[in-house]
Amino acid sequence: MPAAAPLRVLGVASEMFPLLKTGGLADVVGALPAALARCGVELHTLLPGHPAVLAALTGPQVVAQWPDWFGGPARLLAARHGDTPLLVLDAPHLHARHGNPYLDATGRDWPDNPVRYAALALAAAQLSWGEVPAFVPDLVHAHDWQAALVPAYQHYLGAGRRRLPSVLTIHNLAFQGHFEAETWPHLRLPDIAFAIEGLEYHGGIGFLKAGLQFADAITTVSPTYAREILTPAGGMGLDAMLRWRAAAVSGIVNGLDTTAWSPADDPHLAQRYDAHTLPRREANRRAVEQAFGLPPDDSLLLCMVSRLTAQKGIDLVAAALDGIVAAGARLVVLGTGDAAIEAALRAAAARHPTRVALRIGYDEGLSHLLHGGADAILVPSRFEPCGLTQLSGLRYGCVPVVSRVGGLADTVIDANHAALAAGVATGIVFDELSPQGVLQAVQRCLDLHADAPRWRALQLAGLRSEVGWRASAAEYAALYRRLVAAPPPHASGSPLP
Numbered sequence: 001m002p003a004a005a006p007l008r009v010l011g012v013a014s015e016m017f018p019l020l021k022t023g024g025l026a027d028v029v030g031a032l033p034a035a036l037a038r039c040g041v042e043l044h045t046l047l048p049g050h051p052a053v054l055a056a057l058t059g060p061q062v063v064a065q066w067p068d069w070f071g072g073p074a075r076l077l078a079a080r081h082g083d084t085p086l087l088v089l090d091a092p093h094l095h096a097r098h099g100n101p102y103l104d105a106t107g108r109d110w111p112d113n114p115v116r117y118a119a120l121a122l123a124a125a126q127l128s129w130g131e132v133p134a135f136v137p138d139l140v141h142a143h144d145w146q147a148a149l150v151p152a153y154q155h156y157l158g159a160g161r162r163r164l165p166s167v168l169t170i171h172n173l174a175f176q177g178h179f180e181a182e183t184w185p186h187l188r189l190p191d192i193a194f195a196i197e198g199l200e201y202h203g204g205i206g207f208l209k210a211g212l213q214f215a216d217a218i219t220t221v222s223p224t225y226a227r228e229i230l231t232p233a234g235g236m237g238l239d240a241m242l243r244w245r246a247a248a249v250s251g252i253v254n255g256l257d258t259t260a261w262s263p264a265d266d267p268h269l270a271q272r273y274d275a276h277t278l279p280r281r282e283a284n285r286r287a288v289e290q291a292f293g294l295p296p297d298d299s300l301l302l303c304m305v306s307r308l309t310a311q312k313g314i315d316l317v318a319a320a321l322d323g324i325v326a327a328g329a330r331l332v333v334l335g336t337g338d339a340a341i342e343a344a345l346r347a348a349a350a351r352h353p354t355r356v357a358l359r360i361g362y363d364e365g366l367s368h369l370l371h372g373g374a375d376a377i378l379v380p381s382r383f384e385p386c387g388l389t390q391l392s393g394l395r396y397g398c399v400p401v402v403s404r405v406g407g408l409a410d411t412v413i414d415a416n417h418a419a420l421a422a423g424v425a426t427g428i429v430f431d432e433l434s435p436q437g438v439l440q441a442v443q444r445c446l447d448l449h450a451d452a453p454r455w456r457a458l459q460l461a462g463l464r465s466e467v468g469w470r471a472s473a474a475e476y477a478a479l480y481r482r483l484v485a486a487p488p489p490h491a492s493g494s495p496l497p
């Protein structure tokens with residue numbers, strides 16, 4: 001029997017590992033093409049032509065040109081990065097800016113962000129209409145607010161054109177792309193779209209809101225987060241809209257790129273290891289201590305690798321740190337973010353110079369070393385759509401200690417009595433989001449760590465757990481096929497009931 005033709009999917013995103021990354025979105029967008037290729041899906045990802053993206057392209061070819069694309073000339077390039085097929089919107093007036101793609105050098109949002117990402121979304125819509133012969137997709141998959149206008153352009157400008165099914169993935173509902181109404185004339189949409197059943201949101205413009213309105217399927221990055229966002233507590237103002245679209249909402253848990261994260265052949269480790277050679281982690285622990293200027297010690301070493309923001313609950317850890325140190329644990333933190341959280345951590349490190357250390361910055365190699373050398377990784381998030389560091393923790397025998405929210409609840413099995421007895425526990429999951437709750441979780445971690453055979457069992461169960469993309473890529477592929485086989489009736493633009 002001849003093999004079925006691959007499904008051709010257009011991905012649309014603002015960042016992609018290893019080209020450009022500010023968070024887990026890039027990891028997911030970077031891992032999906034290879035994972036989906038194994039499911040018979042050919043995923044071409046459209047990215048903005050940020051300098052870091054343009055510099056990483058192999059064999060770029062101009063496949064479309066637009067003399068006036070939102071205020072300047074633009075070219076659409078088809079290219080590859082390694083085996084990954086890419087499409088790049090090369091619009092220097094919008095994206096030729098070094099550093100963080102969303103922020104200027106002073107840390108403020110670029111004022112033209114709505115235009116920059118509208119331009120990306122309209123380019124994607126053009127591709128969806130089959131107007132670029134070099135790549136004619138069967139479905140479009142947009143990620144987060146930066147790509148969320150794709151279904152809106154399809155809806156408002158698609159009359160008489162082929163209508164492709166669309167998927168919109170929410171990676172973090174905290175970022176919704178809200179802008180002032182003054183931007184409206186620049187978005188190239190008909191005035192009828194500036195309405196409650198379109199892009200209007202509390203008098204301004206809501207990119208994510210518009211995408212949620214018109215996407216055929218809405219996914220988010222874990223089943224628990226998919227339920228949380230339907231509630232007023234987790235919906236961040238969009239829960240009514242999400243409940244209205246509840247039949248289209250589902251959760252597909254993120255995977256980890258197990259090629260990039262593999263302790264048996266990780267070039268960033270002082271000593272590589274696998275499930276049979278766990279004691280070799282010791283050399284990595286010593287390397288971590290050295291990198292952070294801590295004296296060698298055998299007591300429990302906790303780590304965090306994170307954006308330093310309220311979402312991640314790091315302030316709770318800072319408030320609990322004196323207790324954590326008094327209980328006998330140590331902590332090393334690698335991260336960047338809020339100045340206030342950074343200052344609280346710095347103060348704690350100054351109080352406990354031999355037990356707490358902090359490295360401000362983004363450092364991929366050091367992050368790998370921490371996973372390979374620390375005993376446990378702390379992820380006490382207030383909310384967490386999925387989270388990736390608990391997955392990399394599992395893969396490295398660095399036991400995750402996590403709050404019971406979102407994807408953390410879906411990916412770590414708490415070391416309760418039954419799970420320990422059955423040998424399936426992989427970490428510690430705690431409920432109380434407070435300094436006291438964090439301290440109690442660390443105390444449980446210390447108790448387990450003191451019981452060497454139990455600790456080893458916990459590490460091994462984590463190392464052996466399935467954290468790759470196989471199952472989740474198959475879920476995306478099945479969703480795509482369902483939508484392509486039976487395109488849903490035109491996503492309604494009717495007002496909320």
Ligand code: ADP
Nearest residue numbers: 023024306307334335361362363367387388389
């Ligand atoms: P989020 O996307 O909300 O920041 P995730 O856990 O999904 O959280 O993804 C964060 C990604 O960024 C992970 O791959 C993590 O290892 C990485 N990361 C975060 N902070 C740092 C840092 N300071 N240095 C290196 N890697 C980091």
Ligand code: GLC
Nearest residue numbers: 024025171172221385386387
């Ligand atoms: C977001 C979320 C994080 C998730 C990542 C990738 O940044 O905060 O939980 O893992 O996106 O989906």
